[in-house]
Amino acid sequence: MRTIWAVAFATCLAIFLVCFTTPAQAQQKRREGLTLSEKVQQLTEMSAKRSILRFNGHKFKDFVRSTPRNYSMIVMFTALASQRQCVICRHAHDEFVIVANSFRYSQHHSNKMFFAMVDFDEGPDVFTSLNMNTAPVFMHFPAKGKPKHSDTMDIQRVGFAAESIAKWITERTDISIRVFRPPNYSGTVAVAMLFAFVAGFLYLKRNNLDFLYNKTLWAFAAIVFTLAMTSGQMWNHIRGPPFVHKTQSGGVAYIHGSSQGQLVLETYIIIILNAAILLGMILVTEAASQKGDVRKRRILAIVGMAIFTVFFSLVLSIFRNKAHGYPYSFLFK
Template sequence: MRVGSRPSMASVAKLGLLALLCTLAWIQLPTALAQRFANKDQTSLYNRIQSSSQGFVDVDAKEFASIVGLPRDFAVSALLTTTNGGIKCPPCVAFQPEFEKVAQQWNRDKAVKSKHVFVKVEFSRAQQVFAQFQLQHAPVLYTFPAPSNTNAVPDHVSFDFNERGFAAKDVADHINSLMNTKFKFKQPVNTKLVTASITGVITLVGAIFFLAPYVPVLFKSSKPIWMLLCLGSMILFTSGHMWNSIRGAPYVAMGQGGKPEYFAAGFQSQYGVETQIVAAIYALLAFSFIALTVLVPAQRDPTRQRAGVYVWSAIFLATFSLLFYIFRTKNPSYPFRLFF
């Protein structure tokens, strides 16, 4: 270009394009740096989980956002719970050991270890996460699948505790179905139960060996004790204790609004606390019947005898009505009722 001549349109266009590119690069620089640091934090947290002996790590709100943030090539299961602090959550405490079992075994399986990680989000450390998902109850188990070619931003999937229960195997099956993996969960040996069983057997054998000569005398002179033992056993098993032991039913569940749910819907499921409540009702019914047939007739005072009949009859009928009411709560189509 000669001195004093006007710049050509091509030169102006080149300068303008260069200025535009510089401006866009300057605008995108903070975002690129933030993305780089975010990926670095995610990688660091991912490596921590992979090397954890527990199979998971406790995270705060910032770490949670980092580990579930995109892009990533692995899935994340996050347990939102509250097992410490001032909030009491029996279901959270009950599910925590099951969550730990799944996470530990998953982290030891090299075939699936790199495809999925577990994190735990405590309410006391990450209230923002609970607010983000508008949660009013716990525990909640969310799985965030890895992006794919057909779904770049997949939605998280919630584990339904009310439908599936609290068992570790159910959680493992849930994750397998989401990720199409073949992870096999094996229930670990309960060393405490084995030790207690061996100790109990040794104690029982020793007691039988040393007390065998006195057993006939014990049967003859301890009739009330054996009656109570028999009644207690019948009440324990008719209330559903064996069903809970075999099926691994949760002790309690969280209903709508985060309120504890003591009775499971339908006659094909129940909770541990429900068994205890029904057992207490059966025990009161049995004792009131015994009182009416044994204790009340033994009263010599006619006034006390009449009062005993009224009181124990009222207790018996009211308790029986409560039992009917519980059955109708589990299944509204239950046809029987008494007082309420």
């Protein structure tokens, strides 16, 4: 009889321990958080599936804010939802993906640094805790200590191109990242089509090719090519920037605020300004080389110099606003 009661008592005690002790231990473990080895293991497993980890408030707290931590976190705070209408966020995200993929397949890849992203609609509490009211923002969370002011990337000054992000990461972590951009064959196809069109045109006009000896035509083609190259057309072809983008105050920016970036509309503006400068130089040259009424030549030279001065000052002003710290200006600041 005593044996039966002993067995029953032991069974009840075991059930009690399973039902009450295990949840208490699990709750205590949740309060204590993940261990360092568990964090690194989970981050490594997640980063093996995707180069950029998507964090909500809980994951951000577990892997970024809480200690212990022996790894650096490069976090992009953004707002990619369509209702947010953040065009610059999508462009910055594409550049961030290029950097993360470049690090993932580089020889310097290790578990000492991870890339993550927090979207406003997935982790609004993170934005609130960091007193953040704008996007996109790139922050570095070091392995030890709290982020400093320099751990926030100044995209207004250096832009958010993949090369700029990689350089900033190297400065903060001493980990060098060589950026590898995916190949873009659209330019090659366009050049091939252009050559095919020109070859077909020359074939149709094979009996009348006198226009090939027209110096004015070749000079005009050379000017157009030079204006296109000096305005940043190749930059746009490589980087694929937006046409315009919104500023932090809600306005529209037509000129990029950094020498590391350029907008499509900005390219057209530079073409027009350079063409006006060229026109002024042509007028001055023609006034000096022509023969005839001195008064007309003088007026032509004055108009040419005025056009050259005004538009060159505008180009210098744009360069001064993009290359912060440039000391020289003329007519316009």
